[in-house]
Amino acid sequence: MTMSREAKVGLFVGYTAILVVLALLYLAAGKGVFETMHTFTLSSKSGDSFTEGMPVVFSGFNIGKVQALELNDQGIVLIKIKIPDRHVKWIRSASTFILYRPLIGSASIVVNTPNLKSSPLDANKIKEVVIINDINDAIAKIEPVLDRLTEIANNVENLTYNLSDPKGDLNRVLGNAEKITTNLASKKSLVEMAVSDEESVKALNDSLKKLKDITTNVDRILVKVDTMADKTDNEIYGKDGALPQINTILKDLVRKLQKLDQTVDNINKISNDTSEGMKDFHILRSDIDDVVNSLGKVVKKLDAIMGSKKAPEFKVP
Amino acid sequence: MKKLLLILFALLICACGTATTIPAWKDKAYMHLDDYKTSFLAGKEESTEPHFIKARREIAASNDLGLLTVAYLTKYALHTASLENFDSSDFAKLYKLEPNPSDMAYCHLLKGNFTAVDMKVLPDRYAGLLKSALARDLTMAAREIAAIDDPLSRLIACGVWVRYLPSDETILQIGISTASANGWRRPLWAYLNKLQEHYLETGDQNKAAATKARLDLLKRD
16 A cells, blocks of 8 residues: 555654654653642741742752742732642641841742641641841841950050050060169169169268267267366357357348348349340341341432432542 | 423433442441441440441452551541540551552551651642641641641541640640531540640649530530
8 A cells, every 4th residue: 555645744744743742741741830839828027038939948959939929908028939749748837938048149938847747838828937137147246246356456556555655654664674674783782772873872881880980989079068068058158158149140141131032033033034035136136137228228229210329439538 | 381391301310310320338338437437426435336347347348458448547537536546457457468658648647657658649638737747837737727628637637736746725726616516526525635634734724624614514414
């Protein structure tokens, strides 16, 4: 039996069409077109960061996506997620939904089901989405750290300022330490370190050594003085004795010194006034010179204008 | 028409003026030397010397030793006119560097070295004085001195005579009248003093006392 050419072509086209349809159906089945989809509704106070098509992730695997975003009458955002039948088992009544916004990367709704044996989530039940914001959290965590860092920087600055200040505590301490070590190195005595004068200490030591001799001598003198005192008392303390006369002389001297003191004060005042006045003398002199020069210039200009001035003739009188 | 004439007159006056300008130092030096002469003769002790120093400074700036010599001779002449001594060492130094016979003749006259004076180079006004000084003729001297027109020159001539030659009342009176006519206190007091001495020398006590009284009265502030 022979087939006509038209029949062969018709048969080829028919098979090809069947193959294409079958291939498309296979692909559609693979893509889940014929798979039963479950829709759940979630809620959130803010629709910020929610987008249609956003993935729904369970344990790192995409198990669905956001189908639609709506706003109800109470101003709550309703997020409808579509979960294929094969993944619906992960969505339980114990599941929590978290909007996770990583520092880097796109946001996603993470499903966390601690108890997989709990009852399946009712499609009419609306669960709230918890928002985890890595950026805000990071900032919130970094802020106190930054405050601490600022405090540390301020302290470091204070420390360096105090260290570098020539009059600062550290430099004073170092200066004192240097003085002490220098004194210790020169093996000076404690007295010498206290009075900071070697000569004074030597003199003090000599004085202490001589003190004993002096006291002995003084004792001897006192004995002699006692014997002489009786004789001289009358000459010194008597009515016409030396002391009353010295007293009157001293009183007179004090009066004269007081007058002299006033004179010295006046002289000081005069010299101060004079020195104050002298300060302006050179300025005054300069001003006078300026005036004289200006007048000279004016006279010269007048002479030039008039042209009447003759050259001065120098001759002996 | 009147305005036009005035403008033309002004232009004529301006045209008469010389275009040459006098150097500032010369003008100042002349002015200071003139002030020195006035202050000296007026007896202003404090301000006299600064004027000479200023004049000297200005002249020194010009490096003109001739003018500097004139300044010093002027100073000596004023001292002579006031019957005072002077030290001519500065003139001697200047003369050594830049000798000028007329300056030396003038200096000799002021110092009373009449025989050393070269009359040819001496200023004409002092010729009569020199002749009478050489002849020691008092009458001629009084006449010649009185004949000098310039009062300062006349006073200098009087000073030369009074200082180095026998004093004469007539010459002293010429000096007094010249000084008083011009208000020259310093020479006036010197001549009155000299006149008093003259009266004392001649034994005229009354005139001497009267002159002293006059002098005391004039000197009182």
